[in-house]
Amino acid sequence: MGHAHRLLTSTCPVALQESQTMHACHFFAARKLSATLVTALLLGGLSWSADAGPVLDRIRQTGKITLAYRESSIPFSYLDANKHPIGYTMDLCMKVTEAIRKNLAPKSIAIDYLKVTEFNQIDMIVQNKADLECASTSNTTERREKVAFTIPHYITGTRFMVRADSTITDMRGFEGLTLVSTYKTPSLEAIKRTNKERQLGISIMQANDHEQAAEMVEKGLADGFAMDDVLLYGVISSRADPSKLKVVGKFLALEPLSIVMSKNDPELKAIVDDTMKQLISSREAYAIYDRWFTKPIPPRNASLNIPMNYLLREMWKYPSDSAAF
Secondary structure (H helix, E strand, O other), X not given: OOHHXXXXXXXXXXXXXXXXXXXXXHHHHXXXXXXXXXXXXXXXXXXXXXXOOHHHHHHHHHOEEEEEEOOEEOOOEEEOOOOOEEOHHHHHHHHHHHHHHHHHOOOOOEEEEEEOOOOOHHHHHHOOOOXXXXXXXXXXXXXXXXXXXXXXXXXXXXXXXXXOOOOOOOHHHHOOOEEEEEOOOHHHHHHHHHHHHHOOOOEEEEEOOHHHHHHHHHOOOOOEEXXXXXXXXXXXXXXXXXXXXXXXXXXXXXXXXXXXEEOOOHHHHHHHHXXXXXXXXXXXHHHHXXXXXXXXXXXXXXXXXXXXXXXXXXXXXXXXXXXXX
């Protein structure tokens, strides 16, 4: 074992060293070392600045900001009984919006909302139709070529929704059966890759959204629905009879979820990153998390009962927009 590997491993939390992915362990340790280096550089007098970009200029000139939301990504971004966007990420975006207002110094900023889907969520940012995407979007290499991400607000992974009477417990259990996922998601790519590598002969279908995929499972059109587990729990909580569905399996891959913004506005990204760091350091972000994951929420006034996992806790000790899973 090399010196660098020993150094990284020694700084890893025990929980990560014992987890199913050592990549996460090295990720957290490397970020801790990086954070120390950045602090040292700042104390040494290094400074930098970013020019205002097109998004902040547009917000300044129009006096409004456009937040992209999803209709059914419970508890991150979804519609309440009055068809108004609510959720965990929406709350975080509201905090960011207030920070932008303070930075630009107008008395107020009008908020417009734009519905997006898995089909177009990234394109709406690229095309400047939305300023922030406030949902449950994974930070991936492919997406980083088009847009920017801030510090993750959740870390999840692909698991499976099945009917409550199903005997399936993992990916191999779908051998020769039908599995659905939503269009253009990391979960869809993960099951395609695993299906090919393990030669499972699974018939893979694509749904337009989470609700359609859940309905396919309920009606027996698919044997399972592959998606981020936290989203599966959210979808189940919104079904007519949640007791008829369950979540099974280990993570196929880890996915950090983050607010999305333009790659072409470094000043905007600096504001978003700084706001996230302040929310985390003040522990306000923890309170917002608890509101949506451990307390009763619409539409059924029921709790998801999902305490913060150790991956997010460790990530927030050294907040970074890195996604090196």
